């Protein structure tokens with residue numbers, strides 16, 4: 456069947472935004488293939504997915520899935536991939552998706568195209584497009600059998616459908632005692648803080664902002680104020696994280712998080728290839744740098760040559776004024 460099975464991740468009883476985007480992408484691909492999207496929910500109730508693009512919502516519940524377990528989730532996803540006979544299996548490339556979907560694909564004896572930014576149909580077969588070599592090239596992946604892919608958060612739009620999906624329970628097929636490991640607790644760094652990988656707007660700081668424990672104190676406060684004024688998450692370059700100025704969870708780039716927000720504002724960041732690897736998929740890029748030859752300007756849609764001391768507070772004021780009305 457040319458159906459598309461989409462794992463929909465839940466957090467605190469609700470589907471996460473990246474999973475709704477994956478479901479939207481799956482629904483559009485299924486329509487192109489002539490099938491429909493099937494959502495798989497593990498540990499949630501699926502009620503919120505009524506009109507989010509799925510024709511059916513499969514729900515696995517019970518004691519064995521009360522806590523997240525990579526082993527258990529992989530078994531369920533692989534079982535449902537076989538049971539539905541879907542042509543494509545999708546999940547979002549969130550930390551959870553990255554943790555267990557490759558194991559599920561291995562169980563299904565399939566490969567996995569990770570962190571894809573586009574889905575299409577080529578020669579009548581589904582294809583997943585993924586950036587490689589730090590975003591310098593795009594790879595189109597097709598599979599001889601079932602195509603498995605994880606999708607980059609914010610690279611796809613959610614969907615709305617007219618008809619409510621049918622919710623169907625599925626059997627888990629194992630008990631909690633058979634799991635090799637379960638996650639007992641998730642400790643959040645700072646509660647309520649907007650994550651760079653999920654945010655629609657990201658304001659990132661680099662070494663140009665200087666040490667927040669010394670002469671850069673005001674610069675980092677200004678960056679936080681700008682982020683607050685426009686509802687953005689604060690990101691950072693690796694130089695900043697290595698120096699201990701920001702936590703690793705804020706790092707954008709090859710060895711940090713990959714972000715594709717609607718707007719990315721890079722402040723005092725040179726634009727090294729490893730940083731670009733994590734943010735060049737942003738819809739609009741603004742760069743503020745005092746060096747007109749900084750490589751970040753090559754990928755920027757708007758470049759401001761100036762110091763962060765001068766430009767960041769001026770931007771905050773301008774945004775605040777126009778947002779006030």
Ligand SMILES: Cc1cc2nc3c(=O)[nH]c(=O)nc-3n(C[C@H](O)[C@H](O)[C@H](O)COP(=O)(O)OP(=O)(O)OC[C@H]3O[C@@H](n4cnc5c(N)ncnc54)[C@H](O)[C@@H]3O)c2cc1C
Nearest residue numbers: 661662663692693694708709710711723725730745762763
């Ligand atoms: C294997 C590997 C993986 C890596 N992974 C990552 C990664 O995930 N993410 C990442 O970011 N990097 C990564 N790096 C590091 C990367 O190569 C760069 O060293 C790093 O991105 C530089 O950070 P930066 O731009 O903040 O600092 P710098 O390169 O020092 O740039 C600072 C910039 O600030 C500007 N500036 C200075 N003062 C001001 C001012 N007052 N106002 C305005 N502008 C000013 C300067 O002109 C300069 O362009 C990786 C490197 C390796 C080898």
